[in-house]
Amino acid sequence: MTDRSPSSGSDEPQQSTPTSFENTIDLEKYQLTSDVDDLPDDIDELRLEIDRLDAVILGAIKRRSAVSKKIGAARMASGGPRLVHSREVKVIDRFAELGKEGHTLAMLLLRLGRGPLGR
Numbered sequence: 134m135t136d137r138s139p140s141s142g143s144d145e146p147q148q149s150t151p152t153s154f155e156n157t158i159d160l161e162k163y164q165l166t167s168d169v170d171d172l173p174d175d176i177d178e179l180r181l182e183i184d185r186l187d188a189v190i191l192g193a194i195k196r197r198s199a200v201s202k203k204i205g206a207a208r209m210a211s212g213g214p215r216l217v218h219s220r221e222v223k224v225i226d227r228f229a230e231l232g233k234e235g236h237t238l239a240m241l242l243l244r245l246g247r248g249p250l251g252r
């Protein structure tokens with residue numbers, strides 16, 4: 134049987150520190166690449182893929198919002214600020230490749246995480 138333990142096989146160092154946030158998820162593994170050549174042309178089947186993606190996106194958004202609220206609560210509990218501008222800029226920059234709509238999307242994600250402002 135093949136030994137698949139992490140230490141076997143190669144002298145290559147294990148990838149432990151992602152170089153950019155995009156590398157924190159294996160897009161191929163979760164079938165999230167934008168290459169759709171391998172998909173059938175059948176509309177019903179394509180809609181099933183849309184449904185799958187919407188479920189992934191919705192789940193990710195809900196989890197992101199919950200994590201963001203948890204960070205905010207922890208920060209404020211230790212006397213920190215409600216918002217961190219530098220982090221928000223980073224989030225907005227990530228979505229810049231989607232253009233104007235990417236900016237809108239990033240702002241929505243931030244809003245979902247931090248709740249209404251001015252309370």
Ligand SMILES: O=C(O)C(=O)C[C@]1(C(=O)O)C=C[C@@H](O)C=C1
Nearest residue numbers: 201204205216217220221243246
């Ligand atoms: O990274 C943080 O410190 C967060 O609180 C998370 C988060 C976000 O949702 O990305 C939310 C509010 C902050 O203003 C900045 C970023």
